[in-house]
Amino acid sequence: MNTVLIIGAKSDIAKALARAYAANHSNLQLAARKVHELETFANDLRIRHRIDVSLYELDITATASHQSFYETVTPKPQGVIVASGYMCEQEAAQTSLEKTLQTLNVNFTGAVCLLNIVANDFEARQEGFIVGISSVAGDRGRASNYIYGAAKAGFSAYLSGLRNRLYASGVHVMSVKPGFVNTKMTAALRLSAPLTAQPDEVAEDILNAQQRNVDILYTKGIWRYIMGVITLIPESLFKKMHL
Ligand SMILES: NC(=O)c1ccc[n+]([C@@H]2O[C@H](COP(=O)([O-])OP(=O)(O)OC[C@H]3O[C@@H](n4cnc5c(N)ncnc54)[C@H](OP(=O)(O)O)[C@@H]3O)[C@@H](O)[C@H]2O)c1
Numbered sequence: 001m002n003t004v005l006i007i008g009a010k011s012d013i014a015k016a017l018a019r020a021y022a023a024n025h026s027n028l029q030l031a032a033r034k035v036h037e038l039e040t041f042a043n044d045l046r047i048r049h050r051i052d053v054s055l056y057e058l059d060i061t062a063t064a065s066h067q068s069f070y071e072t073v074t075p076k077p078q079g080v081i082v083a084s085g086y087m088c089e090q091e092a093a094q095t096s097l098e099k100t101l102q103t104l105n106v107n108f109t110g111a112v113c114l115l116n117i118v119a120n121d122f123e124a125r126q127e128g129f130i131v132g133i134s135s136v137a138g139d140r141g142r143a144s145n146y147i148y149g150a151a152k153a154g155f156s157a158y159l160s161g162l163r164n165r166l167y168a169s170g171v172h173v174m175s176v177k178p179g180f181v182n183t184k185m186t187a188a189l190r191l192s193a194p195l196t197a198q199p200d201e202v203a204e205d206i207l208n209a210q211q212r213n214v215d216i217l218y219t220k221g222i223w224r225y226i227m228g229v230i231t232l233i234p235e236s237l238f239k240k241m242h243l
Pocket of ligand 1: 009134
């Protein structure tokens with residue numbers, strides 16, 4: 001039986017992923033801040049799917065603790081999914097040093113430092129898969145969301161390089177680029193219904209794509225075409241648009 005480690009396990013998408021992988025007969029290791037709050041959720045998965053679920057305390061920004069965190073993870077997982085993320089209002093991200101750093105540290109620095117440790121282990125074992133949840137926001141910087149977008153762009157570039165490096169070791173790395181998803185993160189936003197996915201839909205897409213070794217997954221799929229058009233708009237025109 002495979003074991004999958006989910007980072008940022010309290011996220012709505014992560015919980016949907018935990019349910020999807022549990023239904024697919026994977027044991028789970030859930031890592032999050034205040035992870036005890038996941039005890040009831042974990043119990044439900046154990047009973048419903050007869051799988052092992054263990055909980056680990058982790059703050060993705062506490063980079064100095066990553067090595068000791070990964071050493072305590074037993075058994076070593078066959079798959080790691082990074083679902084942690086942080087998005088505040090753009091105005092706050094561009095005026096508050098604390099929020100700027102939190103945006104960069106959760107979405108980029110923390111994720112990179114942790115995955116470096118996982119990648120070295122998987123490379124030595126010549127097995128495993130890594131799924132990083134980035135965002136369409138990383139495909140092009142927009143005035144309304146460019147600090148979060150910049151962190152996600154960095155994360156997407158990191159995942160691309162990691163995929164390139166680990167290919168020779170038989171370790172697959174998948175980048176996930178969700179468009180709009182109906183979660184806590186977007187609860188205050190008015191999202192276009194036809195372009196918005198539910199967490200369970202995203203989780204099913206991720207599980208299916210990961211099993212097929214897809215490299216880059218857009219979910220919903222239409223976002224691949226939307227971002228294809230957005231990235232083609234000339235910069236001279238793009239800077240005059242209010243996106
Ligand atoms: N929702 C969307 O429209 C959308 C679109 C594109 C990409 N994404 C990405 O999808 C992923 C999942 O997000 P979501 O939509 O499911 O949002 P969510 O429910 O708000 O989940 C975000 C999770 O990240 C965790 N987190 C934040 N800072 C952390 C830290 N320092 N250490 C550990 N965990 C931390 C939060 O944990 P706490 O519960 O402890 O705060 C929260 O559970 C994120 O990477 C997000 O950027 C979402």
